[in-house]
Amino acid sequence: MTYPMLLLALVPLVTAALCVVVTARVAGALTIASSAISLALAIALVGPASRGPIHLGILRADALSVVFLLATGFLYFTTALYSVGYLKGEAGSPHFHTYARRFHVGINLFAWSMLCAPLMDGLALLWVAIEVTTVISALLVAIEDTDGATEAAWKYVLIASSGLGIALLATIFMYYAGAQRLGSSYDLSFEPLLAAARTLPVAPVRLAFVLAVLGYGTKVGLVPVHTWLPDAHAEAPTPVSAMLSGSLLAVSFYAVIRYYEIAVGALGGQFPQGVLLVFGVASLLLASLYLLGQQDVKRLLAYSSVEHMGILTIGVSFGAPVAAAGVLLHVLAHAAGKGGAFMGAGVMVRAYRTKDLTRIRDGLRVLPWSAPLFLLLIFGLSGFPPSGIFRSEFQIVAGGLANGHHTGAVLLIVLVTVAFIGLAVSTTRMICAPGADDIPAGEPSRWLIAPVLLCLAALILLGVHPPAALSDLLTRAAAQMSGGAA
């Protein structure tokens, strides 16, 4: 069962290469095919990975990495569909062919780098893969060639690269810690490091963990190193925003979890959980306050991503297996929900020609499909049943209470409610408040509705009845995170 891993690391790359030479239409079709294959391959890995790690050279997949592969694969597929409709709207512009070529090459490379990161065996290669995701996505943020996009891309590449510089320092200190036990020629691969975790020297592991949370946390969007995030999410083309939010942040979070696993082995739970709790609460607090007064619909969703990353971080800090399973379910549900919400918002931004929340009104008349779908996704993201987010947040809170983290659990509930108020008030007004008679009604394209529907369906499926194979995978991965089986 090793070929799906190899194919996952090859198919999007080959597709990106092909997109250089073919026309925009063919490139769109190729991207859809490549993304469908990638999603299928990620699903094919669910069963084998639930039974134990799979190796192939420098590639390695276990239950934890497959969760993140699923999130990326799903978003890759839905954004590939969405991109067809998205590019139709750009078709009139003078440099369309150059734009479309860059877009297709970029989005396939971006997906490729994010699919490779969870497949890397070892902290060093993981760092390399995540750095690649940064540089590719920075170019994609700049692709619109507006003042805003240029500013956002520069901030993003500078802040995220500096963060990854710190993460590289973390990698080096972790190598140092490991070399004390494993000899200098080991390559930071996970299994030897985890097996030796209990005997690693404390000081360097501690240093490496804090640096890793800060460094990779920059890309996760943890406060106070989140500052690039709202800009990049708001200025990137909508399909890129969806992938940034649902997948890129999650993949960086995957790196944090890997360091967490080793740190728990070496230091016990208290120190790493304390660090994560501080970052998580700060992110959740600041993001929910920013959500209250937000004027820009894409920035609203971006801050909601910071909020959800805060929830994930707090969830890990609870240290309970049920909370860990909730965190991983949350990664998947957030990918589906936020990806869909960005796509829905993208349709509205295009119809109204503004990102200003206060000028988008009467969505129900103007966009009879996209607007209600968007609203449903926002409520799903806020944790309304039967959305997957409800289930995952429920598990996280339950785990926190069971493990005696009462303050953390209460803070989580309160702040999530504040965030809900911010999100619900402004988006409900967008959809239901009257106004905007000058905007012609009608959906621009079915290609822009179908992927959003898919996202909503996935979000509800995760809440109502997650497939048994997926539940097994999450349980296994959660056990891994809590220091169980490797």
Added chain:
Amino acid sequence: MPTSPGLYAATANTIAVGVLLVEFLMLRASLFRAQVRLYAVQSLIVCVLAVVVAATHDLPELYVLAGLSLLLKVIVVPVVVLRLLRDADVEIAGSGVIGVASEVLLAIVVAGFGFFAIGHLHLSSSVLPTAALSVSVAVVLVSFVLMIARSDVVSQAIGFFSLENGVSLASLVVASGLPLILEVAFLFDLLVAVVVFGVLMRVHHGRTDTLSTAGLTKLKG
């Protein structure tokens, strides 16, 4: 009782301090060209240290690493940035948000903090004196001062590249045995990052006709 360091430790420490001093020189360099040249000099010093470690500790793969870094960080990166500067036709970096004197004072405080904080951890290395590690963390922190205090894309990019030099210095101290293939992967990544930085600097210059970042204030809230 502190013992006096041997010749090797003294040499290594001196070279490491050289990296930090060049970082400080970058803070006060006001010509873009000078800053890029200082970066090349700093990279060269790191390469020299790598060669010294390789020669004294019988770590042949460090020669390869030093050679590759020399090619990339002393030649390719500076040439790329200098070409960009020639096209942009701008000579002098705009003044930063704070004056040079306060910049340097701030950097001294930050560097001192990094130096003593790492020294406090007592990480010992078999190949280099621990002081070199403390110096490397100081370099990383001062490079942050450079990136924060300067408001032009070139200084910020050079700040990031020199941050990477600081990390390379740290990796010589505590991770000199890191398998070569990983080091090469890191360098390759740096190369990709340089290309992207270059592209974005060009895009920025193309749109705003300046290298200054003072106008990048549209996105907030």
